[in-house]
Amino acid sequence: MLEHGLSFDMKMMVSAIILVVTFAAIFTESLHHLHRTKVAMLGAATMVIAGQIFGFYNPELAIEAIDWNVVFLLGAMMTIVAIMIPTGGFQALAYWIAKVSNGRLFLLIVMLGTAVTILSLLLDNVTTVIIFGPLIVLICQALKVSPIPFLLAAALLSDTGGVATLVGDPPNLMIGSAADIDFNTFFIRMGGVVFAAWVVTIFVLRLVFHEKLKKKPQPLHLIEGSALKDKKTWFASLAVLGAMVVLFILHTALHWEAWVVASLGLTVMLLITYKASLDNYLSEIELSLLLFFVSLFVIVGGVEHSHFLEYIGSFILPFVQDDLLVACIVLMWVAAILSAAIDNIPFTAAMIPIILGMETQGVNVTPLWWSLAIGVGMGGNGTHLGSTANVFIVTLSERLAKQEGKPSLAITPGMWFRKGTPVMVATLVVSSLAMWLFFDFFAAPIPH
DSSP states (O other): OOOTTOOOOHHHHHHHHHHHHHHHHHHTHHHHOOOHHHHHHHHHHHHHHHHHHHTSOOHHHHHHHSOHHHHHHHHHHHHHHHHHGGGTHHHHHHHHHHHHHTTOHHHHHHHHHHHHHHHHHHSOHHHHHHHHHHHHHHHHHHHTSOSHHHHHHHHHHHHHHHTTSTTSSHHHHHHHHHHTOOHHHHHHHHHHHHHHHHHHHHHHHHHHTTTGGGSOOOOOOOOTTOSOSOHHHHHHHHHHHHHHHHHHHHTTTTTOOHHHHHHHHHHHHHHHTTTSOHHHHHTTSOHHHHHHHHHHHHHHHHHHHTTHHHHHHHHHHHHHHHOHHHHHHHHHHHHHHHHHHSOHHHHHHHHHHHHHHHHTTTOOOHHHHHHHHHHHHHHTTSSTTSSHHHHHHHHHHHHHHHHHTOGGGSOOHHHHHHHTHHHHHHHHHHHHHHHHHTHHHHHSOOOO
């Protein structure tokens, strides 16, 4: 229970130092070149050992702190994508979009953006850009136009689209699991805001890339490898994904966690592709990302058990009690700015126990969950380091610039600031207006 009289003690100080040092090392990964997963694992090990020495944490509590729903769900969805990519279905879809747009570059950006957004509703945004990034480069090379507007659009719209569903972005999984929010409720509350933000993103992209989108492209010729390679697996996978959407919608009524639905879908897909090597699919799972999540949960669990987050929450509580609407909008912008500067996953992990602590004080924290989800999701668009999807797109553009010998093809931090940051600001303004106009809707209790 959070108390106003909670005093700062040695346990809090030890856990706070480990948390701050670990997060600082994660955020400065580009300086010391030590992978963030290794840093997080070291932080988790230090937290468990220090917790045992100072009497606030132990290995058993560390295991309990891990949110296995998030870990299993992400792992299952990664494997499903690994099964779908070799079929050539995504390549065929991208080529069809390019053909239908018929040289109209703004229509192409809207259609590719729509495909990326829809995919981001079910798959995390990193997976979406990993699929679409190389395809966009191929299409733009065939059309002889700059890929920069399309690559930026893919990153920005995958970040935006991912906010809409429980499974669209890793922070959503963490929030949904902690607050016991089901798939339907998440989409109903977030869908309208995300659609408005999506429209605004397209509008801003039209403004900032006005000159590039006016150019007349070359006629599109058949791109090598654009044909569907394995129709049976591709269409079977789409059917399984469709069934999974239905089960995600029904998962509360079935008393299933989201990971159960994903695991069931994966099992069916593995049976469909029974002749293929399971090891090949499993090798595509980003184990480093899953280990990063596990380590973060262990670190934040230790900080929580030391009561340091409750101590922090005691200072925030009066502001929230004074004006909940203002607190929600402030949280949204702070979450967005911090997520633009650093990775949004550690920030979400640290905020969740603070909000849960406020709930024990009788505060209606429901709108705070939605503000946090919007802030960390939209904030990812603010800088080239704001999300892992952005980092992948920037790396892809840098590699292309090197191959082509054209430095102008690289997406630099300055270019992102000029083209991407306006998108973040515009979507946050729209989201803040939505929170203000429909506050009662966002503040309504979460059905269980």
